[in-house]
Amino acid sequence: MPLVITCLKMHIRTFRGLFLNNLAKWRFLKGEKQGKRCAAHFNYQADDSRPVEGETTKLTMYQAITDAMDICMKEDPTALIFGEDVAFGGVFRCSVGLQEKYGKDRVFNTPLCEQGIAGFAIGVAAVGSTAIAEIQFADYIFPAFDQIVNEAAKFRYRSGGEFSCGKLTIRAPCSAVGHGGLYHSQSPEAYFAHTPGLKVVIPRGSVKAKGLLISCIEDDDPCLFLEPKVLYRGAVEEVPVAKYKLPIGKAEIVIPGDQVTLIGWGTQVHVLCEVAMMAKEKHNISCEVIDLYSIVPWDRETVFNSAKKTGRTIIAHEAPYTGGFGAELAASIQNACFLYLEAPVGRVAGFDTPFPHIFEPFYIPDKWRCLQAVLDIVNY
Amino acid sequence: MSVRYVTVLSKLFRNRTSKAITRRLFSVNLAAAEDNKNENFTTSLEFLSPDTVKTIPSYRVLDLSGQVLNKNEEPKIDDAKLVKMYETMVTLNVMDKILYDSQRQGRISFYMTSYGEEASHLGSAAALDNEDLVYAQYRETGVLLWRGFTPEECMNQCYGNNLDKGKGKQMPCHFGSKVHNFITISSPLTTQMPQAVGSAYAFKRAQNGKCVIVYFGDGAASEGDAHAAFNFSATLECPVIFFCRNNGYAISTPVKEQYRGDGIVSRGQGYGITSIRVDGNDILAVYNATLAARNYCLSNNKPVIVEAMTYRVGHHSTSDDSSAYRSAEEVKKWVQTDNPMVRTFKYLHGKNLWDEKKQSECEKEAKSIILKGFGRAEKVKKPNWTEMFTDVLASENDILMEQKEYMRKHLEKYSDCYPLQ
Numbered sequence: 061m062p063l064v065i066t067c068l069k070m071h072i073r074t075f076r077g078l079f080l081n082n083l084a085k086w087r088f089l090k091g092e093k094q095g096k097r098c099a100a101h102f103n104y105q106a107d108d109s110r111p112v113e114g115e116t117t118k119l120t121m122y123q124a125i126t127d128a129m130d131i132c133m134k135e136d137p138t139a140l141i142f143g144e145d146v147a148f149g150g151v152f153r154c155s156v157g158l159q160e161k162y163g164k165d166r167v168f169n170t171p172l173c174e175q176g177i178a179g180f181a182i183g184v185a186a187v188g189s190t191a192i193a194e195i196q197f198a199d200y201i202f203p204a205f206d207q208i209v210n211e212a213a214k215f216r217y218r219s220g221g222e223f224s225c226g227k228l229t230i231r232a233p234c235s236a237v238g239h240g241g242l243y244h245s246q247s248p249e250a251y252f253a254h255t256p257g258l259k260v261v262i263p264r265g266s267v268k269a270k271g272l273l274i275s276c277i278e279d280d281d282p283c284l285f286l287e288p289k290v291l292y293r294g295a296v297e298e299v300p301v302a303k304y305k306l307p308i309g310k311a312e313i314v315i316p317g318d319q320v321t322l323i324g325w326g327t328q329v330h331v332l333c334e335v336a337m338m339a340k341e342k343h344n345i346s347c348e349v350i351d352l353y354s355i356v357p358w359d360r361e362t363v364f365n366s367a368k369k370t371g372r373t374i375i376a377h378e379a380p381y382t383g384g385f386g387a388e389l390a391a392s393i394q395n396a397c398f399l400y401l402e403a404p405v406g407r408v409a410g411f412d413t414p415f416p417h418i419f420e421p422f423y424i425p426d427k428w429r430c431l432q433a434v435l436d437i438v439n440y
Numbered sequence: 441m442s443v444r445y446v447t448v449l450s451k452l453f454r455n456r457t458s459k460a461i462t463r464r465l466f467s468v469n470l471a472a473a474e475d476n477k478n479e480n481f482t483t484s485l486e487f488l489s490p491d492t493v494k495t496i497p498s499y500r501v502l503d504l505s506g507q508v509l510n511k512n513e514e515p516k517i518d519d520a521k522l523v524k525m526y527e528t529m530v531t532l533n534v535m536d537k538i539l540y541d542s543q544r545q546g547r548i549s550f551y552m553t554s555y556g557e558e559a560s561h562l563g564s565a566a567a568l569d570n571e572d573l574v575y576a577q578y579r580e581t582g583v584l585l586w587r588g589f590t591p592e593e594c595m596n597q598c599y600g601n602n603l604d605k606g607k608g609k610q611m612p613c614h615f616g617s618k619v620h621n622f623i624t625i626s627s628p629l630t631t632q633m634p635q636a637v638g639s640a641y642a643f644k645r646a647q648n649g650k651c652v653i654v655y656f657g658d659g660a661a662s663e664g665d666a667h668a669a670f671n672f673s674a675t676l677e678c679p680v681i682f683f684c685r686n687n688g689y690a691i692s693t694p695v696k697e698q699y700r701g702d703g704i705v706s707r708g709q710g711y712g713i714t715s716i717r718v719d720g721n722d723i724l725a726v727y728n729a730t731l732a733a734r735n736y737c738l739s740n741n742k743p744v745i746v747e748a749m750t751y752r753v754g755h756h757s758t759s760d761d762s763s764a765y766r767s768a769e770e771v772k773k774w775v776q777t778d779n780p781m782v783r784t785f786k787y788l789h790g791k792n793l794w795d796e797k798k799q800s801e802c803e804k805e806a807k808s809i810i811l812k813g814f815g816r817a818e819k820v821k822k823p824n825w826t827e828m829f830t831d832v833l834a835s836e837n838d839i840l841m842e843q844k845e846y847m848r849k850h851l852e853k854y855s856d857c858y859p860l861q
Contacts, residue, residue: 171671176668182638183636183642214626216831220831223623281834
């Protein structure tokens with residue numbers, strides 16, 4: 061046993077384990093005043109919606125994800141959880157306790173090989189079992205790109221519906237975390253949005269994570285579930301204990317407003333909520349904040365209605381500007397809402413650089429850049 | 441600093457997870473080495489050289505003239521089954537010829553023959569249960585024919601007509617059939633290998649008594665997915681047969697530019713996988729090896745590698761002229777001296793199951809069936825263009841419906857410009 065503990069400690073100290081350790085130390089997520097250098101770029105806005113009646117419990121996002129997987133494992137005896145280091149609970153603690161509960165044959169480590177994980181998962185799903193695969197960081201999903209894009213996404217189409225791997229879900233921690241540098245910060249959703257046959261979903265907190273993950277796992281199409289890792293412990297919400305699902309393909313109006321539409325997903329929704337509050341308090345501008353949360357398929361109705369109502373839309377995402385999913389939204393809004401637009405659709409995004417380490421505060425589309433975009437679009 | 445210490449250090453820095461590091465450190469310090477049976481010590485500095493290892497031999501049952509070399513090794517296959525195996529080889533040959541020629545005439549867009557590899561298809565397919573799941577690369581049409589997929593169904597797929605299960609979406613030779621437990625083929629090489637492992641894992645849990653066989657070529661074995669599949673199958677203990685068709689070439693690339701080890705079979709040892717090399721032109725050797733592999737992987741829940749040594753007699757595909765990179769003499773030598781069709785013929789002849797007359801009748805009948813089927817397949821209408829939008833996702837979404845509607849309106853106006861039926 062002491063050996064196991066030593067191993068665990070050593071593990072936590074390693075490169076990939078760093079985040080776990082540091083996340084716990086992050087006081088600023090609780091809104092405490094810190095120096096400019098390490099200030100969080102957002103203040104968490106708890107989601108107090110109740111998707112289902114009944115008892116709730118306070119859960120961080122990683123706990124909500126565990127809860128979602130627990131429910132699916134309980135209901136579906138074919139469901140499997142696998143990936144690198146998931147057996148001991150995962151480097152972000154998302155699968156803690158599940159191996160003890162469901163056995164080593166249902167929750168297990170794989171060799172360290174992302175293309176293998178994705179390919180294996182497709183094979184599990186192709187014969188009707190439920191595969192919940194984890195890629196340790198979204199930054200390391202690219203070795204599996206071929207399996208996801210050429211295989212998972214096209215499995216049903218190319219066989220004329222004879223075969224499918226719809227019972228496949230791939231989870232991957234994504235987005236900025238404060239100090240993740242190039243390979244622990246990426247937001248790769250746009251790469252996958254360009255691939256017909258996949259669904260891509262990104263939650264912004266515990267309540268959404270549980271409902272959306274269950275939907276992804278039970279969905280008949282291969283789903284990519286990207287989890288903003290800064291929210292794993294940063295998000296704390298009252299989450300219904302019961303099972304519930306949130307619809308894939310629907311967006312949510314988080315804050316209603318009528319002058320400017322702000323669209324984001326994941327962590328960025330929290331930035332935009334703060335921007336909306338700042339715009340209201342300091343400049344008396346009414347912003348409508350939309351959490352897109354389902355990237356593919358995306359909710360055109362909600363987006364277009366809001367864009368038509370306000371006439372001014374800004375899309376913000378952490379991923380780089382060029383080829384980001386904001387471009388797809390902007391072009392579609394321009395096309396569908398042209399006569400309603402009072403100003404060009406704006407985009408606030410990461411820059412067209414790799415995601416930097418020490419320059420992260422200058423890289424991310426923070427509230428100040430987004431607020432300025434609001435002022436610019438109102439004064440256009 | 442000893443060599444060993446350097447090795448430990450270099451491994452320490454190469455490994456991506458601490459788990460491996462800690463495991464190694466502790467295994468050194470605490471001698472917790474039972475996990476790793478190779479961990480022992482020596483005081484002599486010796487590298488393990490591939491040159492000092494003997495080449496792994498090919499298992500053979502029949503000699504080149506169709507004689508059984510060791511009577512104990514002759515499988516007990518009943519006569520009717522043996523004949524059916526050979527008839528399927530003949531059918532495959534005849535279909536290959538007709539479809540190859542039809543591509544040359546521009547009637548189908550693409551084709552890949554199986555010349556020279558017929559024995560590896562039928563020897564392996566006949567040793568499996570038809571409920572076992574097959575993942576193929578693309579040159580395994582004989583396996584599908586063995587399971588009852590008809591030549592006409594092959595032609596429907598090649599024509600992409602209304603009767604094609606794949607609804608005309610994929611290139612010719614990308615067969616698949618749910619009822620025949622044959623996963624639809626896709627072009628990206630080797631992607632099917634880790635998938636086969638995943639399916640085998642699910643089968644193991646379901647305890648359904650089925651195994652998975654995955655076919656791949658010697659070139660495909662160089663892909664990263666092959667490494668992934670071998671390693672996953674071993675660590676996760678999956679009942680899967682890796683069947684490698686080592687036919688000497690990956691398009692123009694000969695095996696000496698593909699690898700420098702002892703083929704594919706020698707890799708099994710490194711992954712902890714039981715493996716065997718067989719003479720791929722010897723239908724009985726392939727049959728025995730596959731049958732034993734199936735029994736082994738099902739009773740032990742472990743993978744097996746079967747490397748079938750053969751020769752790609754035909755061009756890589758209809759888009760390839762292999763005379764650009766190999767001599768006609770080389771091909772001729774294989775066709776004349778080590779021909780799986782001839783060898784099987786001679787074996788059956790020796791058992792009084794087959795003769796020249798039966799051969800010509802069988803060829804004639806196959807030709808007639810295939811030509812009739814060909815004529816029908818050619819005449820069957822292509823699926824409606826709206827099929828292009830189906831099966832992307834389990835259900836249609838608004839964007840796709842909108843795009844379909846856009847195309848419908850476009851076609852109303854430009855109907856003359858498109859091959860509408």
